[in-house]
Amino acid sequence: MNPSPSPAQFPSANWTHGLKRSVLRQMIAVTAQPGILSFAGGLPAPELFPREPFAEAMAQVLREPLSLQYGPPQAALKEQIVGLMAQRGVSCTPEQIFITTGAQQGLDVLTRFLLNPGGTMILENIVYTGAQQVLAPFQPRILTVPTDLQAGMDVKAIEAYLAGGERSAYLYSITEAHNPLGVSLSHTRRHQLIEAAAQYAIPIVEDDPYGLLVYDDELLPPLRALDDQWVIYLGSFSKILAPALRLGWMVAPPALLPQLTVVKEMGDLESSVLIQRAAATFLASGHFPEHLARLRQEYGHRRDVMLQALADYFPAEARWTRPRGGMFIWVELPDGVDTAALLETTIAQEKVAFIPGHAFAVEPGCGRNCLRLNFSNATAEKIEDGIARLGRVIGEEIGKIC
Ligand SMILES: Cc1ncc(COP(=O)(O)O)c(C=O)c1O
Incomplete structure (x- = not known):
């Protein structure tokens, strides 16, 4: 041999x-x-993990044969996500919701959609490794900015790059409870980032898996609550329900959804109908709050x-x-x-x-x-x-x- x-x-x-x-x-x-x-x-x-109520939801959806079939993004889940986004201070409609196989897939789909091979990305110097990994196939030129451990990403440094003629395919922000730094972007910097995005016409990808896990009383608005033109929001069920579901969502301008769907299909055709239905049923059961x-x-x-x-x-x-x-x-x-x-x-x-x-x-x-x-x-x-x-x-x- x-x-x-x-x-x-x-x-x-x-x-x-x-x-x-x-x-x-x-x-x-x-x-x-x-x-x-x-x-x-x-x-x-x-x-x-809410195993008992989730098991009930799963048993219920398994009684329906089409739960095991290929199928489109589930409308019942989109409705529930609109409710979660309202808790997060974001007003949106089901037409803006795009179901993903986890926030990581959302990042991957958006990177494929927005970044050209050899393009430029502005990124924090210390940042979630999954965000670095999705960039790798495009071999981008990466410009780094520092992060203040109290106020978050250095938005002035981003503005300086942009004012100097640099363009980033998108601006990546873990606005709340950054991984790995644990810092949240200050209120002032949230506004500055939105202004920079609008001024230079650059999309912001707001990665927010921890947004519903805030333990202090003061709630700050996510970027998507401040702007619905340039901010594409990524949510995840991994930390608020269970990572093994591999389920998340995007809130994006409806006009982009047909193209994003094609990019997602290249990776996995679609997210699991079974898991979407089980999550929607669990969320509708009243156990989630x-x-x-x-x-x-x-x-x-x-x-x-x-x-x-x-x-x-x-x-x-x-x-x-x-x-x-x-x-x-x-x-x-x-x-x-x-x-x-x-x-x-x-x-x-x-x-x-x-x-x-x-x-x-x-x-x-x-x-x-x-x-x-x-x-x-x-x-x-x-x-x-x-x-x-x-x-x-x-x-x-x-x-x-x-
Ligand atoms: C900042 C950030 N984005 C995305 C993810 C991936 O989330 P998901 O499990 O929904 O793919 C994680 C997971 O740790 C994360 O910390």
């Missing part, structure tokens, strides 16, 4: 030659070993416990974000601390894991002294214990370099 060809011998497309397994997934695999207390992944708490309130209460508590533990156990030189919502806290350690090396030590000595900041960097070398902590997937007791253990190793590490 001939030996199978190595990846290097395989005649794959040029853009794939530099592809490595996602650093993030690799790290999550390492940190998911038994006995490791992991703050690494971005997973919701499995004990909070209570479920969402429980998520907000529990995740809000876990966030508070983690923030308190950071204050109690991390050295004075460390700085971290205070997220209004979502699942992540970003920690900055003094320059000179290498969090990739630190991860090896914390796993070996304390069996605690996190994601080193460089995994999210667009420009290699950035975020080396930073780390992302997830607070949604560990109980309050484990959070307190794990942060105390992490704090010990970090204290020793800083002691060595200072």
